[in-house]
Amino acid sequence: MSYFDAASSAPLHPVARQALxxxxxxGWADPARLxxxxxxxxxxxDAAREAAAEAVGCRSDELIFTSSGTxxxxxxxxxxxxxxxxxxxxxxxSAVEHSSxxxxxxxxxTAGGSVTEVPVxxxxxxxxxxxxxxxxxxxxxxxxxxxxxxxxxxxxxAEVAEACRAAGVPLLVDAAQSLGWxxxxxxxxxxxxxxxxxGGPAGVGLLAVRKGVRFAAxxxxxxxxxxxxxxxxxxxAIVAAAASLRAVRTEAADEALRLRELxxxxxxxxPQLVPDVDVVGDPVRRLPGIVTFSCLYVDGExxxxxxxxxxxxxxxxxxxxxxxxTPSHVLKAMGVLSxxxxxxxxxxxxxxxDVERFLAVLPGAVAGVREKLGAGVPAAVVKEDSLVVxxxxxxxxxxxxxLAKVIGDVPVGGTVRVLSDDEAARLDIPAWCEMRGxxxxxxxxxxxxxxxxxx
Amino acid sequence: MSYFDAASSAPLHPVARQALxxxxxxGWADPARLxxxxxxxxxxxDAAREAAAEAVGCRSDELIFTSSGTxxxxxxxxxxxxxxxxxxxxxxxSAVEHSSxxxxxxxxxTAGGSVTEVPVxxxxxxxxxxxxxxxxxxxxxxxxxxxxxxxxxxxxxAEVAEACRAAGVPLLVDAAQSLGWxxxxxxxxxxxxxxxxxGGPAGVGLLAVRKGVRFAAxxxxxxxxxxxxxxxxxxxAIVAAAASLRAVRTEAADEALRLRELxxxxxxxxPQLVPDVDVVGDPVRRLPGIVTFSCLYVDGExxxxxxxxxxxxxxxxxxxxxxxxTPSHVLKAMGVLSxxxxxxxxxxxxxxxDVERFLAVLPGAVAGVREKLGAGVPAAVVKEDSLVVxxxxxxxxxxxxxLAKVIGDVPVGGTVRVLSDDEAARLDIPAWCEMRGxxxxxxxxxxxxxxxxxx
Numbered sequence: 001m002s003y004f005d006a007a008s009s010a011p012l013h014p015v016a017r018q019a020l021x022x023x024x025x026x027g028w029a030d031p032a033r034l035x036x037x038x039x040x041x042x043x044x045x046d047a048a049r050e051a052a053a054e055a056v057g058c059r060s061d062e063l064i065f066t067s068s069g070t071x072x073x074x075x076x077x078x079x080x081x082x083x084x085x086x087x088x089x090x091x092x093x094s095a096v097e098h099s100s101x102x103x104x105x106x107x108x109x110t111a112g113g114s115v116t117e118v119p120v121x122x123x124x125x126x127x128x129x130x131x132x133x134x135x136x137x138x139x140x141x142x143x144x145x146x147x148x149x150x151x152x153x154x155x156x157x158a159e160v161a162e163a164c165r166a167a168g169v170p171l172l173v174d175a176a177q178s179l180g181w182x183x184x185x186x187x188x189x190x191x192x193x194x195x196x197x198x199g200g201p202a203g204v205g206l207l208a209v210r211k212g213v214r215f216a217a218x219x220x221x222x223x224x225x226x227x228x229x230x231x232x233x234x235x236x237a238i239v240a241a242a243a244s245l246r247a248v249r250t251e252a253a254d255e256a257l258r259l260r261e262l263x264x265x266x267x268x269x270x271p272q273l274v275p276d277v278d279v280v281g282d283p284v285r286r287l288p289g290i291v292t293f294s295c296l297y298v299d300g301e302x303x304x305x306x307x308x309x310x311x312x313x314x315x316x317x318x319x320x321x322x323x324x325x326t327p328s329h330v331l332k333a334m335g336v337l338s339x340x341x342x343x344x345x346x347x348x349x350x351x352x353x354d355v356e357r358f359l360a361v362l363p364g365a366v367a368g369v370r371e372k373l374g375a376g377v378p379a380a381v382v383k384e385d386s387l388v389v390x391x392x393x394x395x396x397x398x399x400x401x402x403l404a405k406v407i408g409d410v411p412v413g414g415t416v417r418v419l420s421d422d423e424a425a426r427l428d429i430p431a432w433c434e435m436r437g438x439x440x441x442x443x444x445x446x447x448x449x450x451x452x453x454x455x
Numbered sequence: 456m457s458y459f460d461a462a463s464s465a466p467l468h469p470v471a472r473q474a475l476x477x478x479x480x481x482g483w484a485d486p487a488r489l490x491x492x493x494x495x496x497x498x499x500x501d502a503a504r505e506a507a508a509e510a511v512g513c514r515s516d517e518l519i520f521t522s523s524g525t526x527x528x529x530x531x532x533x534x535x536x537x538x539x540x541x542x543x544x545x546x547x548x549s550a551v552e553h554s555s556x557x558x559x560x561x562x563x564x565t566a567g568g569s570v571t572e573v574p575v576x577x578x579x580x581x582x583x584x585x586x587x588x589x590x591x592x593x594x595x596x597x598x599x600x601x602x603x604x605x606x607x608x609x610x611x612x613a614e615v616a617e618a619c620r621a622a623g624v625p626l627l628v629d630a631a632q633s634l635g636w637x638x639x640x641x642x643x644x645x646x647x648x649x650x651x652x653x654g655g656p657a658g659v660g661l662l663a664v665r666k667g668v669r670f671a672a673x674x675x676x677x678x679x680x681x682x683x684x685x686x687x688x689x690x691x692a693i694v695a696a697a698a699s700l701r702a703v704r705t706e707a708a709d710e711a712l713r714l715r716e717l718x719x720x721x722x723x724x725x726p727q728l729v730p731d732v733d734v735v736g737d738p739v740r741r742l743p744g745i746v747t748f749s750c751l752y753v754d755g756e757x758x759x760x761x762x763x764x765x766x767x768x769x770x771x772x773x774x775x776x777x778x779x780x781t782p783s784h785v786l787k788a789m790g791v792l793s794x795x796x797x798x799x800x801x802x803x804x805x806x807x808x809d810v811e812r813f814l815a816v817l818p819g820a821v822a823g824v825r826e827k828l829g830a831g832v833p834a835a836v837v838k839e840d841s842l843v844v845x846x847x848x849x850x851x852x853x854x855x856x857x858l859a860k861v862i863g864d865v866p867v868g869g870t871v872r873v874l875s876d877d878e879a880a881r882l883d884i885p886a887w888c889e890m891r892g893x894x895x896x897x898x899x900x901x902x903x904x905x906x907x908x909x910x
Binding site: 222 | 458464485488492529559658689691
């Protein structure tokens with residue numbers, strides 16, 4: 001098997017495994033106790049905090065361990081908002097944050113606060129200017145990921161942090177995808193991360209809160225982790241997290257070069273090998289290991305299944321692969337095609353052979369899915385002066401496949417209406433037009449998408 | 456070293472260790488993913504849930520894993536209160552619950568809800584009748600531990616559950632101390648527990664919510680664990696938790712007999728070996744491994760230190776061992792002596808030799824601390840018709856030591872006033888009177904405690 005989904009979770013790093021085993025026997029006691037076993041546990045915890053803080057680039061008394069990256073995000077947003085309650089209840093997020101950030105923002109809105117979602121360009125990047133413009137006198141907190149988890153685009157954190165600093169607003173950086181590669185630059189105020197993303201164990205998140213940042217921990221009082229993270233500390237996992245962070249950092253520069261070359265190869269060759277593909281995300285300002293592309297006329301779930309059978313584990317932002325049947329909010333915010341979406345995220349150690357084998361397998365897998373799906377006859381009828389494709393009740397990528405089949409029948413300058421009640425059509429029909437050089441006219445009645453043939 | 460603090464945290468059970476190691480290689484991927492590694496992780500998670508549910512005595516779809524017992528408690532109370540918001544915002548707890556329950560109750564009061572704290576008797580037990588009387592039409596939830604963590608007293612959960620059931624109020628049982636010994640009897644509605652208390656790893660709590668119990672998870676939306684426990688699942692730790700729970704259960708009947716005999720030995724022999732000792736907690740309805748006693752005229756912190764030097768790790772509910780310098784709320788609610796308090800909680804596998812060695816070491820340790828503390832001359836003066844001991848600015852156990860020194864100078868029927876600004880005196884002076892057969896008259900001006908010599 002080739003595991004190409006490091007952005008979801010990385011396999012345990014050998015150093016994490018070693019450190020976990022080594023500390024199982026010394027790290028199980030309560031570090032708050034004064035007897036021998038407690039003191040040993042406390043020493044391990046303190047040393048892990050020192051090591052993690054050094055890797056984050058903060059003081060050890062600014063860093064706490066949480067039970068996951070999601071908890072680190074929830075805790076940091078809740079604490080920072082409460083700490084600045086007098087300023088206001090306005091939160092700024094980018095449109096492509098991790099769901100843990102966006103769901104916390106939704107909670108704030110439900111509770112009567114307000115949220116500004118800063119849009120991104122087609123590469124998935126925010127602009128520091130747009131962040132600056134979103135800052136208001138009642139802004140309590142701004143959040144920005146260091147790099148995007150679905151397309152790998154690196155965000156201008158240092159510039160956004162500077163805009164926030166000038167306005168006196170703290171910036172929370174979700175560094176989940178990038179912390180293994182290096183510290184986050186710039187004057188951030190809070191930082192959240194997750195150990196299993198860099199090859200540490202599950203069950204450990206990091207939360208750094210710079211001295212001077214107003215922070216009021218929410219929820220019932222608990223003395224653990226400076227009162228910011230309730231529950232008994234999982235010391236063996238914390239030790240493993242800190243040790244593996246140091247280990248991946250020592251390998252980071254070399255691995256970054258190597259993986260960047262491999263993902264560059266996928267970026268360049270997939271469009272040559274597979275017709276009708278859209279490679280998304282910033283081609284330059286990006287994480288070393290992530291490359292994402294979408295294949296027209298392909299059902300993401302079936303493609304993932306085919307790749308899994310061929311020994312490749314990848315993920316997808318296509319609507320058919322989500323429990324809610326809506327496309328990834330990241331692809332949506334970028335305005336790019338979501339159908340047949342594939343995210344390849346390489347773990348350190350991925351070999352050139354793995355990637356070459358993937359490039360050898362992919363074209364056949366895509367062609368197979370297209371063949372299977374393309375068999376149907378489009379239900380196209382001429383209605384008044386316009387061609388109508390009735391794809392109601394049909395799911396992505398069928399509406400696009402049927403559109404593609406009939407566009408040749410439309411005279412240049414003429415239009416075709418695609419009727420679709422699939423949420424993905426709203427994103428994918430305009431994206432198809434962009435890719436194929438056709439004009440997207442607009443949406444009618446919430447289910448009819450009008451396309452004009454221009455070439 | 457003899458580790459006698461299992462009630463804080465148990466060393467990792469060999470089965471937990473094995474299961475953890477075995478699942479590190481298969482349990483690191485995202486169980487929500489459909490590729491091979493994700494499916495393997497899902498299988499491990501599902502199997503662990505089945506095993507844990509069987510041990511708890513619930514259906515597997517009623518059980519979720521949290522990141523700690525504390526989180527299980529926080530989540531269960533918040534969810535049950537929100538689920539029954541229309542009924543009211545009244546919560547019932549016992550006065551001797553774990554701090555995670557009591558701190559959640561405090562949060563409810565801060566947020567405008569109300570809490571009834573059901574008192575306990577001198578053994579630390581609640582009465583089912585008192586629980587029944589606390590039930591009100593606006594009671595949203597009642598909470599009761601299965602057994603007390605500081606003195607080992609078993610609570611009448613089945614009877615309380617019956618009273619709650621009759622009133623249509625759900626009962627949350629905090630089973631942290633007892634789940635390794637057996638399932639909780641009775642018609643409970645919610646149950647919380649913590650794996651590291653039974654020899655499982657840190658980082659895993661259990662929360663069972665019976666079908667039909669109204670429950671509304673709080674906090675930002677997250678799809679993990681039926682939407683009730685946010686953050687990436689720590690599958691290796693969950694597998695280890697479930698496996699070790701099964702393992703300790705198969706050993707539970709034999710170990711319970713064995714440990715009960717050992718703790719009975721401590722209960723019986725400590726008062727013979729050490730003068731002026733109060734063994735607390737129910738002598739019969741108690742957990743097998745816990746025995747707690749308090750030693751007059753002893754400073755708990757110094758005694759713990761002496762025992763640690765002799766190779767024994769125990770804990771204490773004395774005020775001097777807490778960061779807030781207040782005695783344990785459990786001892787306070789029981790109205791028993793808190794000074795020189797020692798909790799011995801044995802891990803399965805503790806040998807008779809360990810216990811005999813403890814009984815050999817304890818008298819000398821207590822005598823040493825008493826000698827050190829007893830050297831001072833009491834600052835007693837006759838003032839009007841009553842003796843006054845000025846112990847202002849002195850910490851537990853000095854006020855009691857000075858009281859004991861002067862009581863012989865008071866004629867039978869006469870009184871002595873002890874002036875003390877130490878919080879522990881409020882509990883320990885009445886407890887001393889009870890133990891020594893003197894009359895506690897009462898408190899004056901919040902710092903003068905009046906004692907009448909009766910014998």
